[in-house]
Amino acid sequence: MKTEIKNPSMLLKQNNLVISDEAGDVQQPVGVVKDTKGRIKSGRTWKTLREERHSAIKKVKPLKTSWEKKMDSKKTHKFFKEREQELKEERAQRMKEKRERGELNRKRREENQRKSEVVQVIKNTAKIKRMKKKQLRTIEKRAS
Numbered sequence: 001m002k003t004e005i006k007n008p009s010m011l012l013k014q015n016n017l018v019i020s021d022e023a024g025d026v027q028q029p030v031g032v033v034k035d036t037k038g039r040i041k042s043g044r045t046w047k048t049l050r051e052e053r054h055s056a057i058k059k060v061k062p063l064k065t066s067w068e069k070k071m072d073s074k075k076t077h078k079f080f081k082e083r084e085q086e087l088k089e090e091r092a093q094r095m096k097e098k099r100e101r102g103e104l105n106r107k108r109r110e111e112n113q114r115k116s117e118v119v120q121v122i123k124n125t126a127k128i129k130r131m132k133k134k135q136l137r138t139i140e141k142r143a144s
Contacts, residue, residue: 114142
């Protein structure tokens with residue numbers, strides 16, 4: 001004969017697997033370990049569960065450092081700052097030299113290009129007055 005039990009706690013009561021206190025309140029089934037942790041919500045199973053909040057952890061202030069250590073750290077800090085400044089200045093100098101070389105190369109190129117051009121000198125200035133706009137755009141006035 002099968003009896004249908006809709007409430008699983010009733011099944012536990014029938015099999016005498018439930019512990020109850022004097023008031024008759026049902027506590028926890030015998031042999032069943034209560035696991036309140038469950039699956040991690042984020043799904044990152046490799047992360048460890050923390051026992052207490054970060055704010056609850058007692059933080060111990062370190063003892064004051066000695067004067068020698070302070071001066072030593074100050075010295076190393078100063079050394080690194082000076083070295084960093086030197087590197088910045090070297091880089092700025094290199095960039096400045098590169099810029100100047102580029103400018104000289106550009107000027108030399110323009111000068112060489114002007115020297116190699118074939119130029120036609122306009123001796124009769126009345127021709128300029130008769131020229132069209134497109135032709136006037138190609139004319140350059142140069143100092144000889």
